[in-house]
Amino acid sequence: MCRWLAYSGTPVLLDTILYRPTHSLIDQSRFARLGLETTNGDGFGVGWYTNESSTPALLRDVGPAWNNRNLRELADHVRSPLFFAHIRASTGTAVQQSNCHPFRYGRWMFMHNGAITGFHLMRRDLILLIDPSLFAHLEGTTDSEVMFYLALTYGLDRDPPSAVARMAGEVERVGREHGVEFPLQMTLAITEGEHLWAFRYSTERASRSLFYGSRVEDLRGLHPDVSFLRDISPETRLIVSEPLDNLPGAWNEVPESSYRFVRPGSDELHPFAPAPA
């Protein structure tokens, strides 16, 4: 399994979110608490939007995040209003850059914690469902990347929740055909550079942990002494695999079978269910 975080809001140095919190993602790379694995050392990735391009920039590498100097450098020098970060614990597929999250297609970024159970059996059937025009973009060998390209196939750029629902539906259908009882386990983050969608779902209704940060204004009332909260706009949002600190009132579980939609104004929580393709 893996750990990830998605940030949206006031442009901050990546360091502020990636390294500074007491139980930061970097800390989680060695000492994760809520995952199946304490160690997430099989590669990492950061993807961030800048003013220079509509497509996000990616830094991905195959070693652990905790000792990577290039990540440390970027964190100290890059400021972004919207970024994803991911640390990987391989469930068996190769530790290579093309298997590191986030994945990117045009403006879109995608990252995942979870697994398709029995993926090695279903891989052929699943990649056949990917639109042939997208097929040449497949670069790695993970279930996660296949999920991304299936979602793209089913209209991610028009209606992300519907595309993810159809992707999940197809994974479950193909899984059942291969005799897998609980094919899908996922927490997903998706963005096109403006909005953010975060999904929590598993066939067996026992999904990996996922949390969203409380509203900045509420947190300021609870913690008037936390300076970081004064520096960020009310629209700032975090969604994380596990909480970055122990700040009371800061973290809220995304319910089973639901997704969080983050956008300027009010965020939304919606139910999520797989759908036929």
Add this chain to the structure above:
Amino acid sequence: MCRWLAYSGTPVLLDTILYRPTHSLIDQSRFARLGLETTNGDGFGVGWYTNESSTPALLRDVGPAWNNRNLRELADHVRSPLFFAHIRASTGTAVQQSNCHPFRYGRWMFMHNGAITGFHLMRRDLILLIDPSLFAHLEGTTDSEVMFYLALTYGLDRDPPSAVARMAGEVERVGREHGVEFPLQMTLAITEGEHLWAFRYSTERASRSLFYGSRVEDLRGLHPDVSFLRDISPETRLIVSEPLDNLPGAWNEVPESSYRFVRPGSDELHPFAPAPA
């Protein structure tokens, strides 16, 4: 493109063949003469058979061969009667371990210099031709690995020349369907640990260079002062992308559209032509 060598015969330290010749494969990694590229620095691999296992051991890494210390160490300490070595110049696919040659399946090893022209267009069609039971073994994203699994699909373990012919036939058929005039360019080495097959073929009949070493006994007559020739058995054989030295009489071009079959006793040269699958 790439460069490779295949050795079979008297067990030697890998160093003897990989580093010692004046225009060794390590030298070719920076200064290749007969390839499209002078630099072959996008990863490398060595596969060798030992007494410990029927499957060959692999050392593969993503950096250049010329500065790799682990390769240097192995070359100084590992002795083998049959080994492959390959240096890669990527034609665009990712530089990652799973894209480094040689590829292995059970006892079989496979390495390649060349390309399927338009592979990104044909990749989906070609991998669909791979036997579903083999599909889960695909780990990388190269045309070369797909060629290997196609050959396995078409009976590599029963009749290698026929399997390679059918693989080549299918690549050309699918290429033509995608409007590619000259889909296939290949020099291939294949072994199961005892015999060695080396193919030279391209659709346009302008194949990459491929040479086989002269018979040891003939070379001894020509070069009575070369001590290496006295140390190896008459059955020792080398097949290489380009000659390892300038020894007169040592290297012979494998003709266009043919393959070399190396086995104890007499080697053979046969014509090669793609065949329907």
Add this chain to the structure above:
Amino acid sequence: MCRWLAYSGTPVLLDTILYRPTHSLIDQSRFARLGLETTNGDGFGVGWYTNESSTPALLRDVGPAWNNRNLRELADHVRSPLFFAHIRASTGTAVQQSNCHPFRYGRWMFMHNGAITGFHLMRRDLILLIDPSLFAHLEGTTDSEVMFYLALTYGLDRDPPSAVARMAGEVERVGREHGVEFPLQMTLAITEGEHLWAFRYSTERASRSLFYGSRVEDLRGLHPDVSFLRDISPETRLIVSEPLDNLPGAWNEVPESSYRFVRPGSDELHPFAPAPA
């Protein structure tokens, strides 16, 4: 801190010792129990002796051992009568191949778990003590490598316990000059390819864990059903940072301030104390 093991005895596939035990070194790379860190993912190394050379071969890399495919390959194909393996948890120095243990000088190998406290302050003074003729061999930036070259300076190839004692004495002397109360913390393994010395010492007499395996004949009596014990000679020995399994009676703590000397015939346990240089 780090974890290591040293094996001497019946030639075995590295796999037998590195991967097979229930709490193997590979397992310890993610789930160490007795170290300061549970994760030892900052590089690894294996050094083994063969019949091909009096110098040992090294495979070292900067990623974690647990996902390294080249290590997995070697473990399946290399057999050796004497080998060292080490997994690193950096105490701050760079994660680079030249900082990975074991270190080698001619026939000698050296690996270490521990640290020189305040090394960054003492480094200049300590490397000045290295014999100038050895200086050019320093390749990395660890305290461990400096300890090795100091021991070489003080006669490692003539009298290892004395050389290590003088090295430890100098580290403590220089440490005290810099106001460090407890400068040295070490468990060391050293070999020249025939004998094995393993030291456990710390200035504060609270040394990292170190264990030696019980005599094979004693273990056979205790565990007549363990087939591995029947396959190895009575002279086979293991020394480890932490036990590789829970086999009752198999592991014995090396006492504080002592060293174990392993050689054909009887092993010996001796007291260890730093000495003036």
Add this chain to the structure above:
Amino acid sequence: MCRWLAYSGTPVLLDTILYRPTHSLIDQSRFARLGLETTNGDGFGVGWYTNESSTPALLRDVGPAWNNRNLRELADHVRSPLFFAHIRASTGTAVQQSNCHPFRYGRWMFMHNGAITGFHLMRRDLILLIDPSLFAHLEGTTDSEVMFYLALTYGLDRDPPSAVARMAGEVERVGREHGVEFPLQMTLAITEGEHLWAFRYSTERASRSLFYGSRVEDLRGLHPDVSFLRDISPETRLIVSEPLDNLPGAWNEVPESSYRFVRPGSDELHPFAPAPA
């Protein structure tokens, strides 16, 4: 040897300078024309200043620049008014991140093409000349890094040309003591984030190539159709190991034994000679 470039002026995407020119530094990593080596594939580095920090950011890695995806990503997304880029061809020292240029100390960056002849003999003597307070910052094993710390020792932050002259003087003095006739060969670039100094010198007065770009206004007159020239300010400057393109009139050789000083207003060319420390 190596190749490098230093850019100062209108903030541009790194891509504009690193990848776009016909004979860009990326092209030079495989096809250098003026160096001793055509291939510069033993690691690379980029250092750039941003508004976020007075210290530059570094991206350095051990593989070749030409296939590095993280470099490609940064080049597409990072804009900077002042950056260094370097591609390395090792003269024997290890290929590791800590040996990749540029080196950094606080606000200062330093990169080098050349070598100290006989460095392995002089290394001990030279590092002893480094100010002990700087010593702990030494991370790698190159002659280049030692030159940087010697220059820092001799007052780089007060008077760069004088500090470099004293460094060069000491290298030559120590070299002569070791019987080396021509100890120093260097082209150096140094900056503190505002000004830029580029030195060309060798003991034997046969220095590696070094060029500075012509004044933007002069080039605009010569090449009114080159759009890039219209987009950059008159203060924009480039200094390079070898020209990035064949634009007539664009490149001027830095004379032997001189240095170029780039600052807002007028650039300057000064003679350079080693000085006693």
